[in-house]
Amino acid sequence: MSFSAQTLRMIVRASIGGSRVRVRLSNEMGSTPLTIGAAQIGLRSAGQAVVAGSNHSLTFGGRTSVTIQPGSPMVSDPVYLQITPFADVAISLYFPGTVYATSIHRDSWQTNYVSTSGNFTANSTFTISRSIASWPFLTELDVDGGARCVVAIGDSITDGQGSTGNQNRRWPDYLARRLQAELGAAGRIGVVNRGIAGNRLLLDDPNALLAGRDVLERFDRDVLATPGVSAVIAAIGINDIVYASGTALSEMRDDLIAGYRQLIARAHARGIGVMGATLPPMAGFVYYTAAREAVRQQVNSWLRSANEFDTLIDWEMVLRDPAAPTRLRSAYNSRDWLHPNDAGYQALAAAVPLGELTAMLA
Numbered sequence: 311m312s313f314s315a316q317t318l319r320m321i322v323r324a325s326i327g328g329s330r331v332r333v334r335l336s337n338e339m340g341s342t343p344l345t346i347g348a349a350q351i352g353l354r355s356a357g358q359a360v361v362a363g364s365n366h367s368l369t370f371g372g373r374t375s376v377t378i379q380p381g382s383p384m385v386s387d388p389v390y391l392q393i394t395p396f397a398d399v400a401i402s403l404y405f406p407g408t409v410y411a412t413s414i415h416r417d418s419w420q421t422n423y424v425s426t427s428g429n430f431t432a433n434s435t436f437t438i439s440r441s442i443a444s445w446p447f448l449t450e451l452d453v454d455g456g457a458r459c460v461v462a463i464g465d466s467i468t469d470g471q472g473s474t475g476n477q478n479r480r481w482p483d484y485l486a487r488r489l490q491a492e493l494g495a496a497g498r499i500g501v502v503n504r505g506i507a508g509n510r511l512l513l514d515d516p517n518a519l520l521a522g523r524d525v526l527e528r529f530d531r532d533v534l535a536t537p538g539v540s541a542v543i544a545a546i547g548i549n550d551i552v553y554a555s556g557t558a559l560s561e562m563r564d565d566l567i568a569g570y571r572q573l574i575a576r577a578h579a580r581g582i583g584v585m586g587a588t589l590p591p592m593a594g595f596v597y598y599t600a601a602r603e604a605v606r607q608q609v610n611s612w613l614r615s616a617n618e619f620d621t622l623i624d625w626e627m628v629l630r631d632p633a634a635p636t637r638l639r640s641a642y643n644s645r646d647w648l649h650p651n652d653a654g655y656q657a658l659a660a661a662v663p664l665g666e667l668t669a670m671l672a
Contacts, residue, residue, distance in 0.1 A: 311446065314408040317425040317436060319358050320401045320418075320448050323478050325486035325501045327395040328454030333368060333386045335403075336449045337378040339413040339519070344378040344447065347406035350431040351389055354398035358423035359435045366391055367432075368401075375406075383449065393453055395490060395498075396478075401448060402431040411446035416520040417466070417507045418445045419475045443475065450502075452537055458671050459500030459538045460485075463525060464545035467590065467658075468505025472644025472651055479652040480505070484659030492664060499671060502539070504532045511546045511569045515553070526569055534580055541670035543662070544573055545587035545625070548648070551605050552597035559601060563608045567616075574618060583670030585662070586619035588626040593636035594647030603636060621666040628661045629654060 331351060337344040352365035369387045370376040378384045393399065406429075421441050430436035462468050462482045470480030482503040489497035508521030515521050522528065525546050533542050547566050554562050570586065577584045588610045592598050610626055613619070629650060631639045638647055642654030650658065 311411040311414065311442065311444070312408060313405045313411070313424065313446075315406060315427045316439065317402055317404045317428065317430040318422065318446065319425070319436075320403075320422045320445055321354050321358075321420050322399050322401065322445070322448070322451050323483070324393050324395065324397050324399055324451060324453050326453055326457060326498055327393050327397070328457065329390055329392050330388050330454050331391050331393060331399075332388050332452045333401055333448065334383055334450035334452065335378060335386075335447050336383045336413045337447070338381055338383055340378075340380045341412070342380060344409055345375070345405070345407060346378070346403050347375050348404040348429055348431045349374075349386070350402045351391065352400050352402075353391075353393070354400040358400070358438060360400045362434055364391070365432055365434070396487070399451060401451070403447065404429040404431045411444070413447055413449075414520065415445040415448070415506070417469055417471060418443050419470045419473055419480065420445075421476055450536075453500065457498070457500055457538045458540050459502050459536065460541040460543060460667065460671065461502045461504055461533045461536050461539050462543045462545070463504040463529070463533055465505060465509040465549050466507035467548075467649060468503060468545055469507045470503075470505065470655070471507055472646070472649035473655055474652055477652070479655055481655040481658040484656045485662055488659055488662075489664070493668070496668065499668075500538060502536055508549060509546065510549045510553070512550050512565055521549075526572060529573060529576060534576065534582070539582060541583045541585070541667060542573075542577055543585045543587065543623070544570075544619075547609060548589045548592065548606070551589070551602050551609070552592070552595070554602070559605060562605050563612070566609050567612055570613075571618065583620045585621045585623055585667070585670075586613055587623045588613050590626055590648065590650075591630045591636050591638050592648045593634070594638075596646070598647075620670065621663060623661055623663070625658055625661060628657050
């Protein structure tokens with residue numbers, strides 16, 4: 311995917327309201343400098359349109375244009391913009407030259423917009439040349455830096471694969487709405503989604519770089535460095551199993567346990583509580599085998615008995631069919647027998663114990 315003298319407008323939803331925002335951009339996966347000629351942030355009204363008068367220039371060290379070197383991120387200066395909880399925010403970037411989207415979140419489950427030629431970052435609307443369902447270069451919207459938040463880190467189930475696009479029905483979205491609905495003012499807790507489709511706990515996939523760096527590698531950047539993080543929900547490991555075979559599969563249980571212990575130790579060293587989650591049923595999924603199923607059950611057995619996470623969410627019990635425990639309930643199946651649908655994601659969020667979560671955030 312490339313952009314040439316075009317404006318990219320990306321839509322993201324804030325989980326909490328506030329009056330001070332920053333964005334984090336990334337060229338961390340790039341091999342050449344990334345030049346952004348102009349950037350703006352505003353409130354989305356509908357489609358690609360921005361609420362009139364809400365657009366604000368984004369600056370970086372006081373500059374309205376910036377070049378991000380390969381391997382580096384770039385955090386904007388703060389902008390004072392009044393945002394309500396669950397507002398849709400429009401972030402517009404203009405690329406004066408030709409750039410390739412090497413640092414990209416592949417599955418946004420959100421329509422984003424690319425203009426015809428020109429800098430339209432300050433415009434409420436523009437002529438659309440195409441739409442995309444990815445977030446290139448954008449890695450974070452930070453509302454009221456330092457506000458308490460919980461980080462959800464995981465794979466495609468946290469990323470929302472199988473959910474309805476443009477509806478914000480990933481399980482972290484449901485959790486954010488539940489916190490504020492059930493806890494009132496005490497529920498002003500940011501929910502940060504660090505899910506990446508295809509992601510693993512232990513290894514990168516050299517043939518699928520869009521699956522992101524493994525969680526052990528990205529944990530410090532994507533969890534511990536998140537402003538205001540006070541708790542983490544780690545739901546990871548199923549891809550390690552479904553892509554493993556032979557010797558790697560036979561050693562997977564112990565390798566995953568060692569990986570989980572690393573996440574716990576590194577979070578606890580920063581005073582951050584960790585919730586774990588059992589691995590979901592997968593019979594019927596394209597990569598299902600009896601050997602992989604055996605490892606999944608072994609890992610879940612350890613998760614339930616070891617009590618090493620501060621709290622364990624038993625998502626397998628939530629998702630599985632009581633009449634066929636190795637399979638998803640048909641009412642929660644998004645068609646591939648691994649990823650939940652909207653109802654399944656809502657059930658996952660409903661199973662998060664709010665008492666334990668808020669105790670971690672205290």
